[in-house]
Amino acid sequence: MRRRGNGGGAGREVGPGTAVTPSAEFPPLDQEELGALRRLGEHWRVPPDGAAPDPARLPLDPTIERSRAEPLPGHFGRLAPIAMFTAAEPGELVATEPANIPGTRAGRALSRCRRALFGPPLTSAAVLYERMRKLVALPVLSSDLLSSVAYGPEAMLAVLVLAGSGALGLSLPLVAVLAVLMVAVGLSYRQTVVAYPHGAGSYVVALDNLGVRPGLAAAAGLMVDYVLTVAVSVAAGVHAVTSALPGLARYTVPFGLLTILVLLAGNLRGVRAAGNLFVWPTYAFLLALLAVLLVGYVRAGARGFAPLPPPPVPATEGLGLLLVLRAFASGAVSMTGIEAVSNAVPAFRPPEWRNARTTLSWMVGMLVVLFIGLTVLIHLSGLVPTPERTLLSQLARATFPTGPWFALVQAATALILLLAANTAFNGFPRLLFFMARAGHAPRRFLHMGDRLAFSNGLVALAVTAGVVFLVFRGRTEALIPLYAVGVFLAFTLSQSGMVVHWHRRRDRGWRRRAAINALGAFLSGLVLVTAAITKFTEGAWAVVVAVPLLVLLALAIHRHYRRLQRSLALHPPPDGRRPGPALTAVPLPGAAEPGAPAEAQELPQQVRHLVVVPVARLNRASLRALAYAASLRQPTLAVHIAPEDPEADRFREQWEAWGDHVRLETIVSPYRTSIGPLAHYLEALHASRPDVLLTVVVPEVVVRGPWQRLLHSRAEHRLRRALRALPGVVVTSLPVHLSD
Structure with missing residues (x-):
């Protein structure tokens, strides 16, 4: 199999002998980093309740092998049709054509003009x-x-x-x-x-x-x-x-x-x-x-x-x-x-x-x-x-x-x-x-x-x-x-x-x-x-x-x-020292002994999870987000921001009618803002247990045309920007497409 370069080591000093090729964006790991990677691999194990990384257990075929008699995907067929891939070797597919045509009509027209002006892409x-x-x-x-x-x-x-x-x-x-x-x-x-x-x-x-x-x-x-x-x-x-x-x-x-x-x-x-x-x-x-x-x-x-x-x-x-x-x-x-x-x-x-x-x-x-x-x-x-x-x-x-x-x-x-x-x-x-x-x-x-x-x-x-x-x-x-x-x-x-x-x-x-160079x-x-x-x-x-x-x-x-390189550098456990026992579900922050900071966790058994689902109202989008969070089999917390106490009481009644399947925390925001109080609440959760990784699942309504975006608050984008600077917080968007 071919040897491929890796993408690690941002900002690494590279000698002048490196060739000018498209692979220069992905400098290979040096020997020290490879050694650290091997030592990390020796400690890598999946928690008992997690899914083992066995290709046979995947719910689909990653090689995308399907019969030619089967139809191509409908909506996304024009973006990445299955026919555009060929198998080069085990574990590797090669794209046979540049499938970068945007999904909108104006985008496709712009792409055609670009190709006519600059020529077709080169391999x-x-x-x-x-x-x-x-x-x-x-x-x-x-x-x-x-x-x-x-x-x-x-x-x-x-x-x-x-x-x-x-x-x-x-x-x-x-x-x-x-x-x-x-x-x-x-x-x-x-x-x-x-x-x-x-x-x-x-x-x-x-x-x-x-x-x-x-x-x-x-x-x-x-x-x-x-x-x-x-x-x-x-x-x-x-x-x-x-x-x-x-x-x-x-x-x-x-x-x-x-x-x-x-x-x-x-x-x-x-x-x-x-x-x-x-x-x-x-x-x-x-x-x-x-x-x-x-x-x-x-x-x-x-x-x-x-x-x-x-x-x-x-x-x-x-x-x-x-x-x-x-x-x-x-x-x-x-x-x-x-x-x-x-x-x-x-x-x-x-x-x-x-x-x-x-x-x-x-x-x-x-x-x-x-x-x-x-x-x-x-x-x-x-x-x-x-x-x-x-x-x-x-x-x-x-x-x-x-x-x-x-x-x-x-x-x-x-x-x-x-x-x-x-x-x-x-x-x-x-x-x-x-x-x-x-x-x-x-x-x-x-x-x-x-x-x-x-x-x-x-x-x-x-x-x-x-x-x-x-x-x-x-x-x-x-x-x-x-x-x-x-x-x-x-x-x-x-x-x-x-x-x-x-x-x-x-x-x-x-x-x-x-002497010649000195004269020059x-x-x-x-x-x-x-x-x-x-x-x-x-x-x-x-x-x-x-x-x-x-x-x-x-x-x-x-x-x-250099600071980025130090932050992303691999830090394996010292030789002879095994990580602690695999950690499973944690009911809520504060229920277990604190461990490594969330952004220092590099092994599956080190990761402690808490899934947070902001819920504005109980509809198909929010219930789908809750179902997705529960399917991860990790501790889950729902958070509702209410503008006043009566609305908070009404939402708790609806929550109990649903069955109270997930722990709910209600925050009253009398100044009627939602992003600020939610971001501060998540920051407080993270400060109380820096070793817990907070995964925020936000439902996102996907509209068809650009003009329709003006009809929505797009709070999920503002929340993502607010939480971007907070370490140990992952924001996951769950798209919900409008039905015809």
Whole structure:
């Protein structure tokens, strides 16, 4: 029989080597927990009056084997027909189709629309086929990195031009330094991919080598970067569209939000479907830029590569070191997205690390060529940033003054900028997956949706980025200052962690590898400090504040899961000590010696029961609840809440007429409330005997339509909410369906 993982151990620390599979939601028990489970099993026995766990004594066949001649269940046949199960092995059934169609007509229509939009659900085994080959992974994971060259050089030149058009010549030495930074960080992440082939990049590297808080700081920086990647990319794409079509400028915000929704829908279809959907815009943009560079350099060569004089621009700031550092930090935003491959290594086809490393090399090579080529060509063309038109738009018009090529370049640029956010849609959910696996993020982010995508993470990213885009009204210049701090914080911590990693391993060639990572850490740290200082008042303060808050939130989540793990951990009796004799019925609380607290009882013979049935009036629903409680063969108590003494007397007379088969306790509530007095009464019962498990059986009338719920008080739901925080109390709803 196959070995299956178990679902215990909420918040357990899981090493970085765990694979990204749908089973990650159910981590297996470790050896200590298995030992505790075996010891508990040795003490497990059913009380004498209980039903033995013998499959032959079950009132039905759990394998659901029935003749094909028998009709399928009527009302619930459309939810889970018997024919949808097949027997895989003894004790196991396999669902042959996803039976998640809601029972209402509107719900079924919504489910059909969802399937038409996102595609049919995929089986868990299909996760192996949802991986990307290199030709698909390259455009999918590099769309953010390559698209940033459309606004990175402009961001750098927009700072330099503050010192006048004469300062634009400094762009050439700055672009050389930035190219060194790109190569150094790229080589560093190549080593990260090999050392950590299971993904998560900066977070896992920093967590594994520098500690919990540096790891969470790297994760927080990446989370901020991914959100801003979506907001900035969409804002830049919308700006490119409005540069070509100024009449659409007033629709910037709706157009941007619609783009985010399209990206969300495309990624909810799954990794492979999203890759096939977004692959061509990246290649089209790459070809468009190569055409601009080729034609532009041919024309520059015809005049001997003599730069054209830029139009005179008056200086508004003095040229100094601070201005140059601001320009350097602004140009460094072109590197955002370089870590995407290290986060998504498991999304590649085998061998994952080799394909990921090759893809990263191509990405960095194309980034360096495009960034240097565009910056130098802008310098040779004598162009300066203007609020009306982007530099890339000006360069395309200067390169292709006639013909349709300018429009094609603009269309490709707008499309890649709009879809560049897809890189964040790949990285953000995977980062949350690894954080949730370690207990630093809600465990719902471990879940894979119908299409084997991390749906919860995708929705969280889309909503957060949409809010940021809306707050900043889609203005690229307002979002850019927030951009560099988070990502370069992750870069710095990741590369510093890799230095520690190589120093610990000290295998062959470790000094060379550590030196490469140390260089990447130094240069990334330089950009981080520069961006944090020079752009602090322009908006970077928000990221400086957000990162520590996210770290504190992650630590609080981890503390909660650790507390949950301690509460749910198995605590078997010590070796050689048997539990006390099996306990049978207890007449009422206080009639027996107290034992273990109700929530510490893990063996059947430890459990003491008291079944409580709230009875408002004697009708079919309440009598059915009383019959159900009595059939459990446990001590039973009925409780009636009366608004005044005469009504309490009348109810006791009715109870005696029924036969007084169950002990009745009447509570008079002169303020006419029922939930509060009942909850306090149950709390008092529990306080008097914490070792008694109170099972509250509440009859619940099930209505057909949503509008009919307004005709009922739904007191059972309010009672369940009131008792949720009370330990040792179980609330059981007994549905009573309305007859036709």
